[in-house]
Amino acid sequence: MRLRHLTIAAALLATLCIPAHAEAARDISRDILPADDGWAAYGSGTTGGSAADDAHVFTVTDRAGLARALDGGSDTPKIIKIAGTIDADTDDDGHHLDCDDYATDGYGLKKYLAAYDPRTWGSARPSGPQEEARQASAAKQAERVTLPVGSNTTIVGLGDSAVLKGANLQVKNAGNVIIRNLDLRDAYDCFPVWQPNTGGLGDWKTSYDNIWLTGATHVWIDHVTASDKGHPDAKEPAYFARNYLRHDGLLDITGASDLVTVSWSRFADHDKAMLIGNSDSATEDRGKLRVTLHHNQFESVVQRAPRVRFGQVHVYDNRYVVPEGSEYRYSLGVSTESGIYAENNAFHTPSHVEVADLVKSWNGTALHQTGTLFNGYPVDLLAVYNAYNSGSERDLTADVGWTPTLHTKIDSAETADREVARGAGAGRIR
Template structure:
């Protein structure tokens, strides 16, 4: 079967088009000034396509930013907006992102030092940015946020989670990201005691490259179903996927290479969760743990790549510059 990649005009289209747009903005002295509307590239598959879909700042003003002050000012905006990140911007701490916002990197865009707090909002897209060295989380989705799409970014060398989803958040897709030289990638569920997460935390992870990272790819509490498909797991030190506290995870069509513990049903002091595994490849890897209860049905349509093709597809297509 063929995966329907996010509907893009061509591979690396943003890299060329984004660079041209950024150069034009610089030449005209328009950085930090609202301009004509643009939008993210493509549209999400998975949970972020449900509940009315995820469009970010589509139809709103566009502002191109190249400094911390411009970026933080843009995050104070109201209404739909597209924030285009040009160059490398160093921030600190966690910075609130408003509803109906797309944050999209132009060619070579970086955010270093701090992270994005997507808290109590809806309809947010973060795309085509290299995150590094964050001092808390790189992206924290929490407090009932819904319809969030994190796509074609990279994450390395930060303090805590790269992309965490917790505190009753829902309808989230994490796709085509490259995680490397980092320990904890994605927590789903705040804590064992935060039972308010039951009935929420529906997240899709697809076509991500977990490249030598340690754990939490993802680590799930309560969310059911969480859908993990067509990801490439390479030399993950601790484990691949863990389902706990009654969560339910469908692990489907992934490629595990050099991963001693591909999946866990239960982890640390957390009660068990359910894992259903289907059509995965375990190359030089251990046996997956499965069972632990029922995984709810996936309600949306999706296209699945053959697992044996995943290393080439994902290593060549994940991360910034590949949309």
């Protein structure tokens, strides 16, 4: 009889597709940032929407539901759980919108290219009917894809397959925000603008980051995956001899944002991954832009992992992977008045990438680094960089003017390399 009961129980479990050893997924929606876990733990810490009452706990499955839950970026404590895949490029009825649906006032890419061809237009900024039509079209897209995140908010993905695609999450002049366990894909700009004089040759400028922090404080971003999945810029055409970029950053932290921790996340398949401080002239950023990056993976990222101006940025226990054949410029960007304190990071690169390529400086003066692994071997990243640039004005000192005190246990680069490879990104919270 006992055997018969066990057989019936097993059959029922198989019918329900539930393994006998299955455990309920841990509810992470009211988690707060642990003490000392990076700069976002400073002072009052980061608690997100953990204090939300039951009326402000939402499970959303589409753009309309997400927009309602965000409540225009209100400061009311709220928890938003994302289930399944949400496409930001949809109308209020859930129908997908493409670039043609946003185009208005006679905008057309062929007409835009003809109007502002440098051979005939010259080096002036675009103006006139086609640029006005581009701006109007861009505004229509922004109404759908830009989603404001207010203070005292937690956004979490449910399970291991929560996806938000096409969206530009903006934490603007807000604080105490948590974003976790979410796959953020393809913040795709339908209407890039031509900037004739950028970089000397001109360039295409796009509008959307997957996550943009500006004037934000006390933000914890954990176990997210951010990428261009769906529309990689590498497959876009070139116009005016410049790649027609459709994406800006994966995560940009600007506008005197402060006290941010980014942990156990994966940034992949992108050009300019993470900008901390957007302008050499933004002196209001002094004393701000304090950011901790730990246990993240930067994979097939061309540059800005991160690039830093002004901020005190602790970069430890991260994993960098440059696949064979992929484009690569640098990882750590040392810019004006920046203070990057890098510890125990591991780099995996193909043969054409050398140690000195990992760092690039624009007006930067200092970089602290210890415990760097390069293709499995310990290297003194600063010494190699300075030897490569010997006698130039780009030599860096090791004194960045501060020492991190807010951090979790700092693992060796070897240990972090293994742990990050299997634990970083959405769907991997244990």
